[in-house]
Amino acid sequence: MTTSQLPDSPQNSGLWQPNRQLSKSMELLAKIVFGAFGLVSIATTIGIVLTLIFETFLFFQEVPIWNFLTDTQWTPLFTNSQYGIIVLISATFLTSFIALIVAMPMGILAAVCLSEYAPSGLRKWLKPALEILAGVPTVVFGYFALFFVSPILETFVPGLRPFNGLSAGIVLGIAILPTIASLSEDAIYAVPQSLRQGSYALGATKRETVTNVVLPAALSGIVASFILGIARAVGETMIVTIAAGQNPRLTLDPRVPIQTMTSFIVQVAKGDAPTGSIEFITIFAVGMTLFLITLVLNAFSFWFVGRFREKYE
């Protein structure tokens, strides 16, 4: 402190001589170190976004944005190339939708079971077990869909092709199940015990308490878990690349091979499209689209949680 000094303490016996200058430098150093590490993630995000914007800009120099949005064919690797992103979006939408139909009910039921019905000893084991499912590599899920789920489905779904959106979507649902169940469970567990007691005290049964009091109170967290689940499903790559096929076609038929945005990016990235070629920058335009979709989902989730979260003291 250079500008002002506290008056000397009358009790100063000379035993107290803190090194204020050193404390201050250490404070500053800590700030810089932590700040630098914090900046790494922000800088990475900014770098990715800038790359996407730059390459996407180049892409739209070659391909009019109107064609990108309205064409109904996706044939960028052919000579007579067409760039209808709707083809890839429809496939992503289809697999994600199937995934959500699988994961939503299972996730919420698993969450209710864990937080309300399972004895605490069982909960202690079940929850980590569920989270292990999230640790299974998605490439394993992909082959699980292709070699296990598809053949089973073939026995009772007429016209099912070996590569199809249905089995990819179902397994995608299993892959995002831990996300939904775990986050929903956190939300349900966070509902204050006093609300449950209030409900029981009115003569409600456990089921009435869960469906009428606990689930509505946890709604914002549950919806947030759904949205994060969707965002994961939309961005998920290996399962759909392996099990849904590589055929870009505009359809909502879950029985035939389709190509999602992510599996298109894989297809180009593993091929031999030269850097800077139109085929190559196409993946950035697709990546940008994917990024925008997940950004909107995350922003919506953020808004929804803030808007509908019940605040308990």
Place this chain on the structure above:
Amino acid sequence: MQTNPSTAVGAGTTFHVAQANYYYGSFLAVSNVNLDIPERKITAFIGPSGCGKSTVLRCFNRLNDLIPGAHVEGTIQYRGVDLYDKSVDATELRRRIGMVFQKPNPFPKSIYENIAFGARINGYKGDMDELVERSLRKAALWEEVKDKLKESGLSISGGQQQRLCIARAIAIEPEVLLMDEPCSALDPISTLRVEDLMHELKEQFTIVIVTHNMQQASRVSDMTAFYNAQATEKGGKQGYLVEYAPTQTIFNNPAQQATQDYVSGRFG
């Protein structure tokens, strides 16, 4: 649940508690409780923290059933029927014995739905609008919320929330109202409103109130039970009933020295 008048312990007794011990697992948490709670009177439970007053209160609607390992020995009768008999359905019991909690705990639903919920799950077939209005009027809240029944029960002040919880409890037309420190989270003005309300409600309900506030007990109650706690060897606390008598006696002429010390503010 059947009421058999021949086994009832004296007319006008709502709860008959005899030689009751309360355990968490093997730990004896509250011991040797004996009291008869009179009908349509306010009975206050007072005592220091950990003395078991809330625990005994929660036996009356069997809310303690929700705690794993908790159990009761001895007799707790409601109008002559053993509360802990296997034939007694706890949900039916809780419809008859309402409860208001320490912290206001309205459901995250509209004010209207907070009241209607209990009625609905208990199969109420009457006019719901009318029931909501009547309950809110009884809880002295109607005038303040009648224009915002669709707003969240959490949007009103703490004192209003607590009266909403009282309205919610009396909406299902219980016979008894248990109140577990209903004013401890409220400011003095809200507290007075709730106390006034209790005086009106006792025309219709038997009320048992747990309170930390001795002035409140002396203001509102007809009977007072004083509980005390003793430290156990393992560092826990064991509660027991010291004295149960008309409120006048407890505050002016108690039989036990401990009661005298507590009500005169010498400890607790």
